[in-house]
Amino acid sequence: MKKAIGLAMLFFAVGVLPHADAEPAKSGVEKLYILNCGEGVAGDISRWSPGVNEGKSMDFVDNCYLIKHTQGWLLWDTGIPDAVAAMPDGLAPADPKAVTWRRPKTLAVQLDQVGVKPSDIKAIAVSHTHPDHIGNVELFPAAMLYVQKAEYEWPGANNAPRFEPEHPVTKLEGDRDVFGDGSVTILSTPGHTPGHQSLLVKLPKTGAVVLTGDAVHFKDNWDNRRAPSMNASKEQTLASMQKIADTLTKEKAQLWINHDKAQRDGLKLSPDFYD
Template sequence: MKRIAGVVALVVSSVLCGTAALAQSGVEKLYILNCGEGAAGDISRWSPGVNEGQSMDFVDNCYLIKHGSDWFLWDTGIPDAVAAMPNGLAPSDPKAVTWHRPKTLVSQLEAIGVKPADIKAMAVSHTHPDHIGNVELFPDAMLYVQKAEYEWPSADGKPRFNKAHPVTLLEGDRDLFGDGSLIILSTPGHTPGHQSLLVKLPKTGTVVLSGDAVHFKSNWDNRRVPALNVSKEQTVASMEKIADVLKNDHAQLWINHDKAQRDTLKMAPEFYE
């Protein structure tokens, strides 16, 4: 009996150690993918009363994150089909961004050795076209999105996502792996269910991916709110929430559309760990 008890104890200990190792595995790598580049016709569209008539180069980032054996994708960018458009994708509003796609999302994943089917989970910061352009390249990946965003009526009355796509509807923050290394932050204001992402890396430290909670650094520094945001009050509150996270976690803020910042960062196939 003692021998059997010893074997059982050893098995239980091994299982517990394996569970602990899994819980502590955390995020291993973060890749920044080029999901679009373009020029805004008039950046006062995002900073009312400031920079009237000035153009600015914009970028559009997606992020591939490796957590243990899992691959997680944050935002999907401009549709890959735009890569075949020599003049890019022109907006209906001349103040907005004319987007180009220098590299497809799929080709950048291939360069890393990742197939679309390898991505089992994904999330988008919000449902504007420059962030959801390639969601259906990953039809089986679980999509994490705020319930308020998922149910937000679109201008044409059509659903914002394919109803057949597997989805987990959130109502607030979510620790995706239960170990604090990848946390979706509810940051409404730009849209009703906008969200940002906190990523804890073992060497780089903590990074917050802004989505469109802020579009470029001067807007962040001055807490400016684009006129097209659904709620100025929520936007400012979300900026303050992010600021608290940056302070408490000694984190960096990576602003999704800010080209000046993006040009200082490593792009895939290089990565952060």
């Protein structure tokens, strides 16, 4: 009898005494919102698919992804600058083959529609540092920025830094389990830029998805493993595509291609969400 009482007291002390109504603590991703972070028209998509599609135009989209985790909000990519929403003719590129971008909805307005203030977002991560992905980073001056060290230190135009020096940053050197529970993993996928990264997100009902960033720009390039001519490294690009393909197989994941309008048009956009 004394032994039984002693064991019960031990269980109570270490917090493992079972309870009929106890539920396991929940962790992981609760929701994923796809935000419209830009729409545009590419003048000549052969710059993304060398030797193919010469002179062919294509509609592009630019997505951001807002992820609600039990530990807080994470924003993946920040899109075209919100200021472009006030430009009637959009933002024209220096290279006519590239994309003329428009901003139908600002990022700030879309966050407000789902009841999120910029100050609520404690972490942001960007696939890479091209302007259509980092246009609104400074809407979140206190949010921890997750970026590959190789990308952060890659010199910008006139050797300018790619981010405000005072912005809090975690410089990665490879993959990173963001929340420590396997639900959101940054994948190092260099090639498009020196420190490009993609994101694996595991949702409780939808399952796993891989957000490509610009590891691939549209499905035809993915199917044919094409590396854009402007990429930093063709070899790294192809290796990163294979890494993504292996991840899709291992995790039974969907591939969500950031700029592919045909695919994006078949997905639910914010304020709807995936869970």
